[in-house]
Amino acid sequence: MRLFHRLDSPFPLDLSFPRGLQSLQFLVPLRTTMKNNLSRRNFLSQGCSSLSAVWVSAHFPAMLSAARHARESAQSATPKLGFFTPEQADEIDAITSRIIPSDGTPGAHEAGVVYFIDQALTTFAVEEQVHYREGLPEVAARTKELFPSIEKFSSATPEQQDEILASFDEKMPAQRRPNRPRAGGQNFFETMRSHTIIAFLLDPDSGGDPNGTGWKVLGRERSHMFQPPFGYYDQNYAGWQPVPDGTRKSKS
Amino acid sequence: MRPDLPKYKTSDEVDFVIVGSGAAGGIMAKELSTNGFRVVVLEQGPYLTEADFGHNEVKILAQDFLTNHPKLQPNTFRKTPDDKAKPQRTVVYGRLVGGTSVHFTANFWRFHEIDFIERSKIGSIAGSTLVDWPITYADLEPYYTKVEWEIGVSGLAHASPFDPPRSKPYPMPPLPTKGSGVLFEQAARKLGWHAFPAPMAILSQPRTGRSACINCGFCLAFGCEVGAKSSSLAAAIPVAEKTGRCEIRPNSYVHRIEVDSNGRAIGATYFDEKRNVHLQKAKAVVLCANGAETPRLLLLSANKQFPNGLANSSGYVGKNLMLNGGGISFGVFEHPVNDYKGFAVSRILHDFYENDPQKLGFYGGGGIDARYDLTPIGFAMGALPPGSPRWGKGYKDLLAHNFQRTFEVFSHTTSLPIENNSFSLDPDVTDAWGLPALRMTYKDHPDDIKFARWLNERGLQLLDAAGAQRKWSFPIDEQVFAVHLLGTCRMGNDPKTSVINKDHRTHDVKNLFLCDGSSMVTSGRGQPTMTIEALAFRAADRITDLARRNEIA
Numbered sequence: 001m002r003l004f005h006r007l008d009s010p011f012p013l014d015l016s017f018p019r020g021l022q023s024l025q026f027l028v029p030l031r032t033t034m035k036n037n038l039s040r041r042n043f044l045s046q047g048c049s050s051l052s053a054v055w056v057s058a059h060f061p062a063m064l065s066a067a068r069h070a071r072e073s074a075q076s077a078t079p080k081l082g083f084f085t086p087e088q089a090d091e092i093d094a095i096t097s098r099i100i101p102s103d104g105t106p107g108a109h110e111a112g113v114v115y116f117i118d119q120a121l122t123t124f125a126v127e128e129q130v131h132y133r134e135g136l137p138e139v140a141a142r143t144k145e146l147f148p149s150i151e152k153f154s155s156a157t158p159e160q161q162d163e164i165l166a167s168f169d170e171k172m173p174a175q176r177r178p179n180r181p182r183a184g185g186q187n188f189f190e191t192m193r194s195h196t197i198i199a200f201l202l203d204p205d206s207g208g209d210p211n212g213t214g215w216k217v218l219g220r221e222r223s224h225m226f227q228p229p230f231g232y233y234d235q236n237y238a239g240w241q242p243v244p245d246g247t248r249k250s251k252s
Numbered sequence: 253m254r255p256d257l258p259k260y261k262t263s264d265e266v267d268f269v270i271v272g273s274g275a276a277g278g279i280m281a282k283e284l285s286t287n288g289f290r291v292v293v294l295e296q297g298p299y300l301t302e303a304d305f306g307h308n309e310v311k312i313l314a315q316d317f318l319t320n321h322p323k324l325q326p327n328t329f330r331k332t333p334d335d336k337a338k339p340q341r342t343v344v345y346g347r348l349v350g351g352t353s354v355h356f357t358a359n360f361w362r363f364h365e366i367d368f369i370e371r372s373k374i375g376s377i378a379g380s381t382l383v384d385w386p387i388t389y390a391d392l393e394p395y396y397t398k399v400e401w402e403i404g405v406s407g408l409a410h411a412s413p414f415d416p417p418r419s420k421p422y423p424m425p426p427l428p429t430k431g432s433g434v435l436f437e438q439a440a441r442k443l444g445w446h447a448f449p450a451p452m453a454i455l456s457q458p459r460t461g462r463s464a465c466i467n468c469g470f471c472l473a474f475g476c477e478v479g480a481k482s483s484s485l486a487a488a489i490p491v492a493e494k495t496g497r498c499e500i501r502p503n504s505y506v507h508r509i510e511v512d513s514n515g516r517a518i519g520a521t522y523f524d525e526k527r528n529v530h531l532q533k534a535k536a537v538v539l540c541a542n543g544a545e546t547p548r549l550l551l552l553s554a555n556k557q558f559p560n561g562l563a564n565s566s567g568y569v570g571k572n573l574m575l576n577g578g579g580i581s582f583g584v585f586e587h588p589v590n591d592y593k594g595f596a597v598s599r600i601l602h603d604f605y606e607n608d609p610q611k612l613g614f615y616g617g618g619g620i621d622a623r624y625d626l627t628p629i630g631f632a633m634g635a636l637p638p639g640s641p642r643w644g645k646g647y648k649d650l651l652a653h654n655f656q657r658t659f660e661v662f663s664h665t666t667s668l669p670i671e672n673n674s675f676s677l678d679p680d681v682t683d684a685w686g687l688p689a690l691r692m693t694y695k696d697h698p699d700d701i702k703f704a705r706w707l708n709e710r711g712l713q714l715l716d717a718a719g720a721q722r723k724w725s726f727p728i729d730e731q732v733f734a735v736h737l738l739g740t741c742r743m744g745n746d747p748k749t750s751v752i753n754k755d756h757r758t759h760d761v762k763n764l765f766l767c768d769g770s771s772m773v774t775s776g777r778g779q780p781t782m783t784i785e786a787l788a789f790r791a792a793d794r795i796t797d798l799a800r801r802n803e804i805a
Binding site (some may be wrong): 090093098099100101103109124150162165169171172193194196197198200201202203205206207214215217219220221224225226227228229230231233234237239240242243245 | 274306307308309310311315408411413426428429430431433434435437441445446448449467468469470578585587588589590591592593594628629631632633642643644646647648652653655656
């Protein structure tokens with residue numbers, strides 16, 4: 001995965017991020033524990049496993065800025081944008097919403113993916129701005145070319161939007177895309193796709209969508225501490241038993 | 253509580269300067285300082301702590317927060333010495349205090365007897381420089397046990413009928429059995445094979461102030477926030493620092509070992525964080541910089557006396573590189589496995605560790621494990637079956653269905669030593685400090701590819717027997733990418749065909765020692781770190797003995 005290349009991460013430490021009532025309830029005993037000079041490690045060694053989420057929230061507070069930005073922007077009447085114009089943001093929102101659509105379960109739109117990308121492009125992914133600078137006019141051009149009566153990508157129907165995007169994705173089976181390969185198309189599409197997936201699935205406690213939208217879609221539980229049984233197959237497992245013939249087998 | 257740590261002056265001739273603080277360097281520092289020596293460890297990366305680690309995949313995986321950085325430290329690659337190498341990322345290793353042991357999977361198999369004596373047993377192999385080790389499994393056994401007890405390994409002794417002899421059980425029971433482990437074990441039983449609890453360098457119980465594994469699910473590629481993973485950072489360096497005799501000096505990029513007119517090493521020259529150059533003086537130098545950087549450093553240290561690089565009279569510095577091969581197969585199951593929870597591996601099997609090349613038609617051996625080592629983003633990028641939609645509703649539906657139901661069967665295999673396979677200095681490309689970049693030359697031996705494909709078929713058989721509804725593999729082709737960095741300054745009795753002797757002393761420079769993946773003579777079956785650490789414990793014993801008998805300086 002070579003998507004972002006900059007070494008320095010500008011995400012500031014931010015302890016003020018709201019994490020929901022459930023976490024806050026446990027924050028007090030944890031802080032008290034810390035005050036009693038018990039290190040986090042000892043605290044964990046003592047088996048306080050149910051407090052995992054809290055421990056995570058108290059101790060992994062870094063790198064939340066993009067997510068916070070995404071959330072606040074999505075909730076505010078006038079979204080704050082750092083890289084995209086409002087019109088461009090509408091287009092990106094529409095594109096990411098075809099990559100991970102909202103259809104019964106929330107998708108890229110609900111996860112605020114466009115705002116995450118917007119923030120990323122002015123902070124840790126500056127080098128990838130070029131793909132958007134070149135790609136967005138290309139999206140407009142292809143929209144016009146394929147559907148002359150449509151003003152912009154975001155005004156097209158979902159089916160039309162898919163056809164436009166398919167024209168960028170040369171890895172699509174040929175019968176499913178309009179045949180118009182053009183230099184840089186795949187590059188832009190892969191960037192959009194990667195960024196959408198990252199923004200959708202990045203750990204909600206480490207800078208991803210704080211609502212954990214993507215993890216809910218995957219069925220990935222939000223916790224950072226688990227106890228067996230983990231799933232269906234290990235729930236009634238009786239424990240390891242040697243194979244009855246436990247002698248050295250002849251080699252193949 | 254961190255003890256008051258010594259700060260040695262660079263002009264202060266310490267007993268040992270160790271280059272690198274990873275699997276080998278951390279243990280070397282622990283052992284030598286515990287034995288009473290004054291030690292400086294020069295580590296090119298930063299000194300991070302558990303509080304610095306997190307689960308941000310962008311930062312860790314895409315921005316190389318814990319690993320060597322391709323822009324600052326470019327690599328080049330070519331298949332054979334006749335080709336011109338092209339810039340391409342070929343090597344990934346941990347670049348921080350603790351080295352690669354911070355982010356590794358922590359699979360911790362011992363080598364078996366056969367790994368040390370295979371040349372004698374099967375004879376020569378065309379195209380390979382395969383030789384026996386100058387030491388045997390029996391020589392190393394006490395040190396494997398030391399690793400298990402002093403660094404911390406979970407496992408079940410005598411569970412595999414193929415296990416080599418051991419003098420002591422594991423210090424703690426195996427980690428929990430994951431769903432992948434249950435299915436793998438059942439499948440193996442059906443096939444008449446012998447799955448057993450994977451030995452892992454991850455604590456299943458709290459130990460010496462470190463937490464047991466909390467099954468957070470971000471293990472491979474990530475640092476452990478609770479110190480459960482038995483990295484050098486968690487398990488060795490704190491012990492070294494506690495002696496009060498060991499200084500860990502991070503952000504110190506060693507680029508030259510200095511030698512006096514008598515051919516004796518006098519210390520290591522390095523760039524500090526601000527790129528100022530220093531020479532740390534020492535009575536002896538120990539390189540534990542990994543199988544890529546150790547030979548590179550020897551080559552960078554060429555001078556009039558050693559025109560082909562330090563300790564390179566054999567011409568074998570950087571040669572005989574072995575990467576280990578293998579195959580990855582995925583299976584999708586009916587019910588949620590939820591294998592994302594926990595560490596990577598809970599079951600392995602060694603039924604195919606040793607094979608008869610006459611019967612098989614080619615050389616090779618290996619082990620197979622059941623695992624899940626993907627992050628959510630990693631899964632979405634690369635773990636859906638071939639031909640799956642890559643975006644849109646079909647893509648999203650498949651992610652939602654498969655994420656909880658997928659795991660991997662991973663086979664790990666031998667690499668034969670080949671003289672042309674090597675690390676060397678690139679003549680054109682330089683790193684951000686102006687030093688020649690690391691150049692990799694590598695082409696797998698045909699038997700390595702054949703055996704990797706053969707063993708991968710066994711993996712697919714396991715997934716079938718486990719009841720996978722769908723299964724597939726990544727294609728197995730010639731490798732161009734290195735994580736296991738083995739054999740590049742190999743150990744041997746003959747100075748003409750090896751770089752170090754069995755005390756890890758270079759044949760050419762009396763007070764220069766090397767210990768890391770480069771010391772290995774054969775590649776084992778894919779899990780080298782346990783053996784690197786056992787070698788480090790043994791080397792530290794040998795070096796201590798020599799120093800006490802005044803036979804170094």
